[in-house]
Amino acid sequence: MENFKDKTVYQIYPRSFCDSNGDGFGDLRGITGKLDYLKDLGVDYLWITPFFRSPQRDNGYDVADYRAIEPVFGTMEDVEELIAEADSRGIGLMFDMVFNHTSTEHEWFQRALAGEEKYQNYYIFKDGTPDQIPTNWESKFGGPAWEYVPSLGKWYLHLFDVTQADLNWENPEVREELKEIIRFWKQKGVKGFRFDVVNLISKPEVFENDYEGDGRRFYTDGRHVHEFLHELVHDTGIAGMVTVGEMSSTSLENCIRYSNPECEELSMAFSFHHLKIDYKDGNKWELMKPDLGKLKELFETWQTGMQQGGGWNAVFWDNHDQPRIVSRLGDDQKYWKESAKMLGAAIHLMRGTPYVYQGDELGMTNAYFTDIAQYRDVESRNYYRILLENGKSEKEALQILGERSRDNGRTPMRWNAEKYAGFLPENASAEPWIEVTSYRKEANAEAQIKDSDSIYSFYRTLIRMRKEYPLISEGNIRFLYQETDGVLAYERYFEKEGEKKLIVLCNLLGEEVRLTLPEAGGKVLLGNYPGAEDAAAADRELTLRPYEVLAIEK
Ligand code: TEU
Secondary structure (H helix, E strand, O other): OOOOOOOOEEEEOHHHOOOOOOOOOOOHHHHHOOHHHHHHHOOOEEEEOOOEEOOOOOOOOOOOEEEEEOOOOOOHHHHHHHHHHHHHOOOEEEEEEOOOEEEOOOHHHHHHHOOOHHHHOOEOEEEOOOOOOOOOOEOOOOOEOEEEEOOOOEEEEOOOOOOEEEEOOOOHHHHHHHHHHHHHHHOOOOOEEEEOOHHHOOOOOOOOOOOOOOOHHHHOOOOOHHHHHHHHHHHHOOOOOEEEEEOOOOOHHHHHHHHOHHHOOOOEEEOOHHHOOOEEOOEEEEEOOOOHHHHHHHHHHHHHHHHHHOOOEEEOOOOOOOOOHHHHOOOOOOOHHHHHHHHHHHHHOOOOEEEEEOOHHHOOOOOOOOOHHHOOOHHHHHHHHHHHHOOOOHHHHHHHHHHHOHHHHOOOOOOOOOOOOOOOOOOOOOOOOOOOOOOOOOOOHHHHOOOOOOHHHHHHHHHHHHHHOHHHHOOEEEEEOOOOOOEEEEEEEOOOOOOOOEEEEEEOOOOOEEEEOOOOOOEEEEEOOOOHHHOOOOOOEEEEOOOOEEEEEO
């Protein structure tokens, strides 16, 4: 098993990372051209979201051929070159396997539509009539989770978009097909895998209406999910690789099983509870001020819970589905640099494997779009319509999208302060597929790489510290000051007497917070304000400045 505990993963959304040929879309050669930037940052793995053949209805999470490359991203030769070039820099590639569903343009689904029973059994079809939907479950992208096919007299299940048909994992032929796909990319030199919503793959034996919710309780962490995952990992021989599962609406108990090495399922798990603390009544599309007390409670539950259970967290704030954390929990106006650094340190010094989403190392912010025409995401455009249908004004609906849309994390990576941020070649005739954020122009690589005080340099230090300090990569964790509003604090330690420990103090607020430390003194390893190194030399009374973070070795 690769020791990944001192490693950091960088997530790339290729569509928005770097466009090498000027067609307005990021591509694989664009990633290859930026490998030295990533090597200098110090990351060890690159998780690249799907670039396989796809109608792009969900930007690649609707796969039509798992072994072919969507031409907009490049060719198989480009993939092979990227793998080789990354490998020569000591960087491993993690590909994104969307195995809960395929595009309805996949050959398997097309053959199912043509009446081939073998392929109808690859999906979840239910006989019925147009007025008899099998269950009242809702799609996560809005609307019903079933679609009727008149020519077949059947409904099919789609937990996401209508063009994303759920696979039937109960069918051993489906499981064998998916194992072959893993073997195909493994033999090409891929070093790890991310599994998309993999805890939704096991559906119930009986499909029934949900009168308490949207149906997720019937298919989330389903009855055979652990058995299926173990079988997939064991039969493809990837237990020694770095693998991560995206676990939608999951539980701590299940994530311990998903990621405890003794279960031989995955290396680690993404859970999302900490990213729902600003969802009013759990609804993403109802705005609420972030509940920071809940955030601290969830971090403690999941960090100490996984530690006690032998599990391993993927620790992250952002990805291609989330708004930018510096706009969401920090202050991208008055305390942009301080809050971006503090939020980065808060998770990078925790127990788990940190994921840096492209642009977070630069403090990239939300998009601040003002018109629905600027949005590209299928989920956002669906919910804009639903919000209007439910009585919200256009202004209210745009305000909600402005805070919640996945497009906030999908604006082009900013390489410089030029009009298109260096995302595409200067002589390009096309424009980027989505607008470049015009906000915070200093959130760009060229401005920050050489600046030792930049967010980029701070992230570089965080990534290096994980490699240098076993306390960070292997140490235990316990939380401190849980009763102090606005302070996220924890201690990394080893059980052995006399060992050093690391105390991490994060002020989540835009105002000063006073703390009384357990003891005076210690050595400040990291701070995001000038003069931080003097802080710990002071006596036990400490004042944390707005969005200040201190990591003190005691
Ligand atoms: O995301 C799962 C998922 O539910 C997210 O879409 C997210 O939780 C939701 O948008 C919050 O409202 C994975 C992929 O990361 C996402 O990009 C895909 O759209 C989705 O699965 C379907 O494959």
